[in-house]
Amino acid sequence: MTSIFSSTTTPLSGTFLNRSSLFTTHLKSNTKIVNLSNKRGFRGAIVAMAVQKSDEEWRAVLSPEQFRILRQKGTEYPGTGQYNKFYEEGVYTCAGCDTPLYKSTTKFNSGCGWPAFYEGLPGAINRHADPDGMRVEITCAACGGHLGHVFKGEGFRTPTDERHCVNSISLKFSPEK
Numbered sequence: 001m002t003s004i005f006s007s008t009t010t011p012l013s014g015t016f017l018n019r020s021s022l023f024t025t026h027l028k029s030n031t032k033i034v035n036l037s038n039k040r041g042f043r044g045a046i047v048a049m050a051v052q053k054s055d056e057e058w059r060a061v062l063s064p065e066q067f068r069i070l071r072q073k074g075t076e077y078p079g080t081g082q083y084n085k086f087y088e089e090g091v092y093t094c095a096g097c098d099t100p101l102y103k104s105t106t107k108f109n110s111g112c113g114w115p116a117f118y119e120g121l122p123g124a125i126n127r128h129a130d131p132d133g134m135r136v137e138i139t140c141a142a143c144g145g146h147l148g149h150v151f152k153g154e155g156f157r158t159p160t161d162e163r164h165c166v167n168s169i170s171l172k173f174s175p176e177k
Ligand SMILES: [Zn+2]
Pocket: 094, 095, 096, 097, 098, 099, 140, 141, 142, 143, 144, 145
């Protein structure tokens, strides 16, 4: 019961739909996620966005480039991001609100020019179809900050066959304690 749902064997169907898991528990252990599922009322807090600021407030705390990407859905130039070829062990948090988004163990080298992850922390990331219907945008569930896009079925040999293509500037890395 405790081992089958460790973060590395999370069932595919639960990787992005399972908002009931407490997404901040990943720092503690791989097995606690399941125990906390459906037992706490975090769902509403995540969906309603815990961090809300006006554009002016965001401009005050973000660099102009961070603002352009996180708040205006911009994209950094490929191959230039700080974390594009970065593989230290730790956790990536949102550069806007510091919510944990990805574990380094889910990062892989896609060769696409941006950091790539095969799954986010449960409940930490929201998805929205782009207006043109071509791509699926991913945002920080806590503050709505634009992260990038998610692509499926590209044939990468990862547990989910998904690629979260994330702007480095939307992320902040913290070494695992
Ligand atoms: Zn955020």
